[in-house]
Amino acid sequence: MEKDCHCNRGFANSYMLLKHEDACFFDLFRVLIYRNLSQRKFVECHAKDDLDKSFGQRWLIFLSILAQKLLQLVAKPLSLFGTFLELLINMVALNGGVFRLVLNFLRGKLVLPDPKSEKYLSFVGNLDVRVKLDPVQREDYKYYPALSMMASKASYENEAFLKTTVEDYWNEDRHTYVVAFRGTEPFDADAWCTDIDISWYEIPSVGRIHGGFMKALGLKKNIGWPKEIEERDTSLSPLAYYVIRDILRKVLRENDKAKFIVTGHSLGGALAILFGTILCLHDETLLLERLEGIYTFGQPRVGDEAYAKYMRQKLKEHCVRYCRFVYCNDLVPRLPYDDKEMMFKHFGTCLFFNRHYELENPLSATTIRLADLAQRVTPLLLQII
Numbered sequence: 001m002e003k004d005c006h007c008n009r010g011f012a013n014s015y016m017l018l019k020h021e022d023a024c025f026f027d028l029f030r031v032l033i034y035r036n037l038s039q040r041k042f043v044e045c046h047a048k049d050d051l052d053k054s055f056g057q058r059w060l061i062f063l064s065i066l067a068q069k070l071l072q073l074v075a076k077p078l079s080l081f082g083t084f085l086e087l088l089i090n091m092v093a094l095n096g097g098v099f100r101l102v103l104n105f106l107r108g109k110l111v112l113p114d115p116k117s118e119k120y121l122s123f124v125g126n127l128d129v130r131v132k133l134d135p136v137q138r139e140d141y142k143y144y145p146a147l148s149m150m151a152s153k154a155s156y157e158n159e160a161f162l163k164t165t166v167e168d169y170w171n172e173d174r175h176t177y178v179v180a181f182r183g184t185e186p187f188d189a190d191a192w193c194t195d196i197d198i199s200w201y202e203i204p205s206v207g208r209i210h211g212g213f214m215k216a217l218g219l220k221k222n223i224g225w226p227k228e229i230e231e232r233d234t235s236l237s238p239l240a241y242y243v244i245r246d247i248l249r250k251v252l253r254e255n256d257k258a259k260f261i262v263t264g265h266s267l268g269g270a271l272a273i274l275f276g277t278i279l280c281l282h283d284e285t286l287l288l289e290r291l292e293g294i295y296t297f298g299q300p301r302v303g304d305e306a307y308a309k310y311m312r313q314k315l316k317e318h319c320v321r322y323c324r325f326v327y328c329n330d331l332v333p334r335l336p337y338d339d340k341e342m343m344f345k346h347f348g349t350c351l352f353f354n355r356h357y358e359l360e361n362p363l364s365a366t367t368i369r370l371a372d373l374a375q376r377v378t379p380l381l382l383q384i385i
């Protein structure tokens with residue numbers, strides 16, 4: 001059953017990697033009929049489980065690869081449509097509305113948007129244009145969740161917007177650093193493929209973790225997560241985890257009073273908790289002692305029950321708060337779809353809101369106190385898929 005993908009066995013006990021680009025449609029449909037899943041060219045696996053037995057598992061794999069292939073087919077037109085829509089929305093906003101847009105065009109005074117300008121907003125940013133934080137003190141229990149909400153939203157914007165926003169509105173607190181991961185952009189087919197990919201690696205002593213999220217955070221394919229890496233070729237893309245970790249090491253050593261929070265929306269939420277996971281795996285004591293909390297919004301599932309148990313223990317051990325904000329009709333927190341064989345699970349304190357932004361089934365007194373926070377700060381953020 002085993003297929004060799006030249007993967008370092010010290011890095012993962014077992015793994016299953018789906019390669020949608022290698023799957024033809026006819027071969028894909030055979031997955032539903034025949035049980036020789038591990039012999040398919042688009043599946044690389046070294047698993048303790050018998051992947052060929054369960055129809056339910058083969059059905060999920062079929063859906064995952066089919067959806068990824070369809071997304072890749074429409075990737076370019078989807079991206080072009082998203083770019084056009086963003087330009088159009090920004091043009092309307094900069095010209096003061098549709099009527100003024102037409103009037104300015106006729107008068108030859110049309111204001112054209114500059115994608116590199118601080119006034120240019122992404123499609124997500126245009127859903128809620130607020131940038132100011134609520135007037136809460138750093139000691140207030142609402143402060144870090146509020147800051148996380150705004151940072152998660154701002155992470156979709158360009159460099160000029162972020163610089164202006166931080167300098168004008170968020171620069172009063174010089175002892176809090178925010179690591180905000182950008183989430184699933186509505187017109188980014190690659191990001192959606194990462195969400196629905198059900199590939200996984202089983203890390204010794206940690207558990208089974210979503211392969212797409214690991215890759216997005218900078219997983220080295222044949223090595224995994226070494227604590228330190230050699231200098232990389234500058235022509236290659238930097239590995240996100242190592243770049244962020246090294247920056248945090250530097251700034252926290254320079255400022256004894258500083259703490260940091262990690263946050264993200266959608267895909268960014270998964271990367272946020274996974275970032276904390278790798279810090280625990282590497283026993284980054286300095287960073288974990290200064291990590292105040294991890295706050296995620298609309299986060300998809302990241303790992304199995306063993307992973308959830310590992311993270312509960314580590315977060316408790318290092319006194320790190322982990323809180324998930326979930327909107328009841330959001331699709332992303334339900335991805336990848338749960339199955340008794342796949343075993344992707346959620347964990348941590350969940351703040352669950354209905355379409356009226358009312359808290360449902362509160363899990364603790366903390367969730368009740370934070371209910372009004374989500375209503376007042378960024379309610380639209382909770383609706384974005």
